[in-house]
Amino acid sequence: MALELRQQLKLTQQLIMTPQLQMAIKLLQLSRLELLDTIHQELEENPALEEMQDAATDDQLSEQEDISTADSMSAEEVTIEEKIHDDIDWSNYLDEYNTPGRVHYETEDRDTPRFETFVARKESLKDHLLWQFLMLKPSKKEEEIASVIVGNLNKDGYLDIPLEEIAKMSDAPLEQVEHILLQMQAFDPIGVCARDLRECLLIQARHLGFENTIITDIIASHLSELEKKNYKAICKSLKVSMDEVVSAVNVIKGMEPRPGRQFSDDTPQYINPDIFVHKLENDFVIMLNDDGMPKLRVNSFYKNSISRGKKISGEAEDYIQEKIRSAAWLIKSIHQRQKTIYRVMESILRFQYEFFQKGIAHLKPMVLRDVAQDIGMHESTISRVTTNKYAYTPQGIFELKYFFNSSIKRGQGDTIASASVQEKIRQIILGEDPKKPYSDDKISKLLKEENIHIARRTVAKYREMLKVLPSNKRKQI
Numbered sequence: 001m002a003l004e005l006r007q008q009l010k011l012t013q014q015l016i017m018t019p020q021l022q023m024a025i026k027l028l029q030l031s032r033l034e035l036l037d038t039i040h041q042e043l044e045e046n047p048a049l050e051e052m053q054d055a056a057t058d059d060q061l062s063e064q065e066d067i068s069t070a071d072s073m074s075a076e077e078v079t080i081e082e083k084i085h086d087d088i089d090w091s092n093y094l095d096e097y098n099t100p101g102r103v104h105y106e107t108e109d110r111d112t113p114r115f116e117t118f119v120a121r122k123e124s125l126k127d128h129l130l131w132q133f134l135m136l137k138p139s140k141k142e143e144e145i146a147s148v149i150v151g152n153l154n155k156d157g158y159l160d161i162p163l164e165e166i167a168k169m170s171d172a173p174l175e176q177v178e179h180i181l182l183q184m185q186a187f188d189p190i191g192v193c194a195r196d197l198r199e200c201l202l203i204q205a206r207h208l209g210f211e212n213t214i215i216t217d218i219i220a221s222h223l224s225e226l227e228k229k230n231y232k233a234i235c236k237s238l239k240v241s242m243d244e245v246v247s248a249v250n251v252i253k254g255m256e257p258r259p260g261r262q263f264s265d266d267t268p269q270y271i272n273p274d275i276f277v278h279k280l281e282n283d284f285v286i287m288l289n290d291d292g293m294p295k296l297r298v299n300s301f302y303k304n305s306i307s308r309g310k311k312i313s314g315e316a317e318d319y320i321q322e323k324i325r326s327a328a329w330l331i332k333s334i335h336q337r338q339k340t341i342y343r344v345m346e347s348i349l350r351f352q353y354e355f356f357q358k359g360i361a362h363l364k365p366m367v368l369r370d371v372a373q374d375i376g377m378h379e380s381t382i383s384r385v386t387t388n389k390y391a392y393t394p395q396g397i398f399e400l401k402y403f404f405n406s407s408i409k410r411g412q413g414d415t416i417a418s419a420s421v422q423e424k425i426r427q428i429i430l431g432e433d434p435k436k437p438y439s440d441d442k443i444s445k446l447l448k449e450e451n452i453h454i455a456r457r458t459v460a461k462y463r464e465m466l467k468v469l470p471s472n473k474r475k476q477i
């Protein structure tokens with residue numbers, strides 16, 4: 001068999017994403033904060049992109065420049081002449097203003113305030129504990145052991161490693177490490193440096209003066225029964241009345257299971273909605289949130305340098321054209337992103353009008369395909385638009401993904417949204433008797449009375465999604 005090389009022409013169609021399309025898709029799936037970061041980064045890197053300081057257009061700015069130029073051309077030049085009088089006594093003037101005053105010299109060794117002193121910083125748990133330990137005037141070795149203990153506390157204030165490892169790390173005897181740990185367990189916040197929840201609660205109970213009482217007995221030996229709210233088992237084991245157990249449990253509920261919580265560095269993340277839906281008389285109005293969004297435009301200097309045909313080297317001209325093209329694509333992609341979000345919100349409003357009017361219980365089943373067919377876009381585009389985008393509505397702030405949920409069949413053949421079923425379960429639990437809470441099976445039967453047929457395990461799944469405890473842990477005495 002002979003082998004040979006041949007040249008052949010072949011015509012095929014291939015889908016290629018242009019840089020403009022890639023940028024549009026990238027911006028579409030970004031959240032509002034991520035979009036702002038992308039814009040600020042592009043403003044730093046692209047000299048052809050600039051932020052408009054006011055709402056004036058380029059034409060208005062050029063007109064103002066022409067007017068100001070014409071005014072400056074027509075205005076007459078004004079000259080100021082100053083004449084020096086001959087009758088000034090210069091000798092007295094020099095004697096008065098040239099006398100040596102108090103001289104102050106600054107040296108490089110002068111202590112200047114550091115910028116760190118002007119920055120507000122929340123005190124950490126480590127600094128708070130070490131400050132208290134230094135008040136005891138410890139030795140260098142004791143201070144080293146305390147530093148190792150504090151360095152191995154988690155964010156809740158619990159000691160994560162055994163004392164043997166601390167003794168090995170600090171090269172100190174185990175008895176000395178235990179002594180320092182007992183000292184630090186008496187520090188503020190009470191219960192810190194404990195090794196588990198039981199020890200943390202016992203430290204707080206002793207601090208409150210409840211040592212050798214029913215409270216310490218429950219914490220030491222019956223913490224598992226307390227978690228399950230099995231108060232009868234506690235009464236039987238300790239041979240006390242139910243009233244005494246309930247009083248002790250109320251005291252334990254007031255203790256702090258996470259002593260280091262108040263020193264946490266976690267800052268709350270506030271949601272800034274991308275779109276607002278306001279009710280105006282009998283209709284709803286959709287408004288995009290442009291607050292804090294920079295208004296961008298292409299720099300006129302770079303644009304004019306290309307359009308007026310100035311003599312620019314080849315590399316510089318290619319660079320400027322590339323940056324102008326990138327800036328124009330970014331501006332157009334941002335406008336396209338805002339327009340797409342608006343159209344998606346319009347479609348959601350049409351499908352879920354009852355929700356915006358009456359509340360969560362009236363949410364209808366809806367999938368991405370419904371909105372995609374309504375506005376003539378692909379489902380993947382709708383998925384990108386609704387990810388990490390939030391809308392402010394008369395019912396609260398919701399992610400756009402919230403409006404898309406599965407359907408559950410009812411007894412009469414119609415369907416109901418799963419989010420509406422979760423809301424009904426939440427309302428049933430809120431209306432139950434705290435002394436006799438509904439079980440998952442009972443909630444399933446109550447839903448069947450409203451023609452909502454779901455199994456007990458589905459009720460349990462929805463209850464866990466709502467972060468509601470089981471009935472045996474919701475029971476109150």
